[in-house]
Amino acid sequence: MLKFAVPGNMNTLATRFDLKWMSFTLRQPRLPAATAPRVQFSSLPPEPVIPSKKPFKVELVGGKRYSWCTCGHSRKQPFCDGAHKLKAPGLSPLRFVPEKDSSVWLCGCKYTNNPPHCDGTHKQDFIVSATLHEQTDS
Ligand code: FES
Numbered sequence: 001m002l003k004f005a006v007p008g009n010m011n012t013l014a015t016r017f018d019l020k021w022m023s024f025t026l027r028q029p030r031l032p033a034a035t036a037p038r039v040q041f042s043s044l045p046p047e048p049v050i051p052s053k054k055p056f057k058v059e060l061v062g063g064k065r066y067s068w069c070t071c072g073h074s075r076k077q078p079f080c081d082g083a084h085k086l087k088a089p090g091l092s093p094l095r096f097v098p099e100k101d102s103s104v105w106l107c108g109c110k111y112t113n114n115p116p117h118c119d120g121t122h123k124q125d126f127i128v129s130a131t132l133h134e135q136t137d138s
Helices: 010-016
Strands: 022-025 038-041 056-060 066-068 094-096 102-106
Antiparallel strands (some): 022 038
Protein backbone atom coordinates (compact mmCIF):
# COMPACT_ATOMS: atom_id res chain seq x y z
CA MET A 1 0.00 0.00 0.00
CA LEU A 2 1.23 3.42 -0.96
CA LYS A 3 1.09 6.11 1.72
CA PHE A 4 1.85 9.76 1.27
CA ALA A 5 1.20 13.07 2.88
CA VAL A 6 -0.06 16.11 1.02
CA PRO A 7 0.67 19.56 2.43
CA GLY A 8 -2.29 20.92 4.40
CA ASN A 9 -3.81 23.43 1.99
CA MET A 10 -3.35 22.73 -1.73
CA ASN A 11 -4.78 26.13 -2.69
CA THR A 12 -2.03 27.86 -0.72
CA LEU A 13 0.54 25.60 -2.32
CA ALA A 14 -0.83 26.31 -5.81
CA THR A 15 -0.77 30.04 -5.17
CA ARG A 16 2.79 29.85 -3.91
CA PHE A 17 3.90 28.24 -7.14
CA ASP A 18 1.92 30.75 -9.19
CA LEU A 19 -0.31 28.04 -10.69
CA LYS A 20 2.49 26.59 -12.77
CA TRP A 21 3.43 22.94 -13.09
CA MET A 22 4.23 21.31 -9.81
CA SER A 23 5.59 17.88 -9.16
CA PHE A 24 6.24 15.73 -6.17
CA THR A 25 7.46 12.26 -5.46
CA LEU A 26 5.48 9.57 -3.71
CA ARG A 27 7.68 7.29 -1.64
CA GLN A 28 6.95 4.08 0.12
CA PRO A 29 8.89 4.05 3.40
CA ARG A 30 11.17 1.16 2.40
CA LEU A 31 11.80 2.09 -1.22
CA PRO A 32 14.77 4.21 -2.26
CA ALA A 33 13.80 7.55 -3.80
CA ALA A 34 15.02 6.50 -7.26
CA THR A 35 12.36 3.75 -7.49
CA ALA A 36 9.45 5.83 -6.18
CA PRO A 37 6.70 6.72 -8.68
CA ARG A 38 6.77 10.31 -9.88
CA VAL A 39 3.52 12.25 -10.12
CA GLN A 40 2.91 15.51 -11.91
CA PHE A 41 -0.20 17.64 -11.76
CA SER A 42 -1.30 21.09 -12.69
CA SER A 43 -4.13 23.37 -11.68
CA LEU A 44 -4.15 24.88 -15.17
CA PRO A 45 -6.47 23.57 -17.89
CA PRO A 46 -4.63 21.59 -20.59
CA GLU A 47 -3.50 23.53 -23.65
CA PRO A 48 -4.47 22.38 -27.14
CA VAL A 49 -1.83 21.58 -29.73
CA ILE A 50 -1.92 23.44 -33.07
CA PRO A 51 -2.82 21.12 -35.95
CA SER A 52 -3.20 23.95 -38.51
CA LYS A 53 -2.43 27.63 -38.70
CA LYS A 54 -5.37 28.19 -41.03
CA PRO A 55 -9.11 27.66 -40.69
CA PHE A 56 -11.00 24.87 -42.46
CA LYS A 57 -13.82 25.79 -44.83
CA VAL A 58 -16.65 23.30 -44.31
CA GLU A 59 -20.19 22.85 -45.53
CA LEU A 60 -22.48 22.24 -42.54
CA VAL A 61 -25.90 20.64 -42.71
CA GLY A 62 -28.63 22.34 -40.71
CA GLY A 63 -29.90 20.27 -37.78
CA LYS A 64 -26.93 17.88 -37.86
CA ARG A 65 -24.82 17.48 -34.72
CA TYR A 66 -21.06 18.21 -35.06
CA SER A 67 -18.15 17.80 -32.64
CA TRP A 68 -15.40 20.35 -33.18
CA CYS A 69 -11.96 19.19 -31.97
CA THR A 70 -10.67 21.42 -29.15
CA CYS A 71 -7.47 19.51 -28.33
CA GLY A 72 -5.85 19.52 -31.80
CA HIS A 73 -4.96 15.82 -31.71
CA SER A 74 -7.76 14.60 -34.00
CA ARG A 75 -6.82 13.20 -37.39
CA LYS A 76 -10.20 14.32 -38.77
CA GLN A 77 -9.66 18.09 -38.39
CA PRO A 78 -11.50 20.22 -37.68
CA PHE A 79 -13.74 17.57 -36.14
CA CYS A 80 -13.21 15.24 -33.19
CA ASP A 81 -12.12 11.64 -33.67
CA GLY A 82 -11.91 10.80 -29.94
CA ALA A 83 -8.11 11.32 -29.71
CA HIS A 84 -8.57 13.63 -26.68
CA LYS A 85 -9.49 10.63 -24.53
CA LEU A 86 -5.88 9.41 -24.64
CA LYS A 87 -3.88 12.49 -25.60
CA ALA A 88 -5.71 15.35 -23.84
CA PRO A 89 -8.02 13.90 -21.19
CA GLY A 90 -8.80 17.34 -19.74
CA LEU A 91 -10.28 18.62 -23.00
CA SER A 92 -13.59 17.74 -24.64
CA PRO A 93 -14.95 18.43 -28.11
CA LEU A 94 -17.32 21.34 -28.64
CA ARG A 95 -20.65 19.98 -29.81
CA PHE A 96 -22.91 22.19 -31.91
CA VAL A 97 -25.90 21.98 -34.24
CA PRO A 98 -26.19 24.62 -36.99
CA GLU A 99 -29.73 25.90 -37.53
CA LYS A 100 -29.48 25.75 -41.31
CA ASP A 101 -27.16 24.60 -44.08
CA SER A 102 -24.16 26.90 -44.19
CA SER A 103 -20.62 27.33 -45.44
CA VAL A 104 -18.34 28.34 -42.57
CA TRP A 105 -14.68 28.66 -41.60
CA LEU A 106 -13.95 26.50 -38.56
CA CYS A 107 -10.86 27.26 -36.49
CA GLY A 108 -7.84 25.04 -37.15
CA CYS A 109 -5.42 26.59 -34.66
CA LYS A 110 -7.69 25.85 -31.65
CA TYR A 111 -7.09 29.26 -30.08
CA THR A 112 -10.10 31.14 -31.48
CA ASN A 113 -12.10 33.27 -29.05
CA ASN A 114 -15.28 32.38 -30.95
CA PRO A 115 -15.27 28.58 -31.10
CA PRO A 116 -15.79 26.73 -33.31
CA HIS A 117 -15.48 29.59 -35.80
CA CYS A 118 -12.25 31.24 -36.91
CA ASP A 119 -11.90 34.77 -35.53
CA GLY A 120 -8.50 35.57 -37.01
CA THR A 121 -6.52 34.62 -33.90
CA HIS A 122 -4.33 32.41 -36.13
CA LYS A 123 -2.75 35.62 -37.50
CA GLN A 124 -1.34 36.56 -34.08
CA ASP A 125 2.37 36.10 -33.41
CA PHE A 126 1.98 33.33 -30.83
CA ILE A 127 0.31 31.15 -33.47
CA VAL A 128 2.44 32.26 -36.44
CA SER A 129 5.66 31.51 -34.53
CA ALA A 130 4.39 28.28 -32.92
CA THR A 131 5.41 24.81 -34.02
CA LEU A 132 2.73 22.82 -35.79
CA HIS A 133 1.74 19.61 -34.05
CA GLU A 134 2.71 16.50 -35.99
CA GLN A 135 0.42 13.51 -35.65
CA THR A 136 2.04 10.34 -34.35
CA ASP A 137 0.67 6.84 -33.86
CA SER A 138 1.42 6.84 -30.13
S1 FES B 1 -7.71 29.15 -37.45
FE1 FES B 1 -7.94 29.51 -35.30
S2 FES B 1 -8.63 31.59 -35.24
FE2 FES B 1 -8.37 31.19 -37.35
